[in-house]
Amino acid sequence: MSGLSIGQVADRTGLSVHTLRFYERQGLLTQPVRRGSAGHRVYSEDDVDWLGVCIRLRASGMPLTDIRRYTDLVRAGQGNEVERLEVLREHRERVLAQMHELDECLQLITHKVAVYEGRLGLRDNVTDCALP
Amino acid sequence: MSGLSIGQVADRTGLSVHTLRFYERQGLLTQPVRRGSAGHRVYSEDDVDWLGVCIRLRASGMPLTDIRRYTDLVRAGQGNEVERLEVLREHRERVLAQMHELDECLQLITHKVAVYEGRLGLRDNVTDCALP
DNA sequence: GTTTGACCTAGAGTCGGCTCTAGATTCTAC
């Protein structure tokens, strides 16, 4: 219930106060952030929760413009669930593709690591082959 | 054996000719690219293979400066395997961390997708809860 | 009553990673 200052939200989310203001300007919040006495931002728990979602989406590579589009849909309220679903499904596909790519990279690295360990005698039975 | 033009390498790797020249300037190639008669670049199969490695490393989020550092080690030749190993292991940790993050994001998205599908009646038995 | 620290706005600056331009040269096909 409380109402949190921008500094408190920064502490909780790990975003800087700069970034919090920046995200607000970019329209990443579902409601305009409430203001207290002196025009200071007062964040609700819901705001913080939503920021958590944004952080996850960013961490998974969604560009700010897309997060904004999604936020716009949520802000608009009920009636656009189909569009929201579309955004989410599309992003899920991208995330899956990204995981797949990471996995391929991981195999490459793991292989190289094994080969170097073999070379250095840190490990036996490694079939050494073309490098690098 | 052949020797490939920059255009051919662009086709094969999916990088643009601009990017290929840029990567070269950034020192991402283990050998200076051979030049033909008129000063045109002539890439070897090894160059293309190495570019493939760079592409993988980039795709997994390694910054150009780190790829460059690693390339420098490879270019320097034998004797620095320990350092190469260190670079690779560090990157592997980052990749694993990134996969973990992606997985968490995937769970969030999948959950939201399920809830919206439930709301839209596309699916039954979904325990609807706090959204967005 | 003044100093300290958190906050405000508007706007400028930075950084990574490309991407493009200009102006010149060279190769390829007719």
Place this chain on the structure above:
DNA sequence: GTAGAATCTAGAGCCGACTCTAGGTCAAAC
């Protein structure tokens, strides 16, 4: 031999996502 495509260099430009600065307000602690 000439038009059109591909290449070259050097350097400028762009975009996304922050990050910081300047100049100011305000509350609380000393």
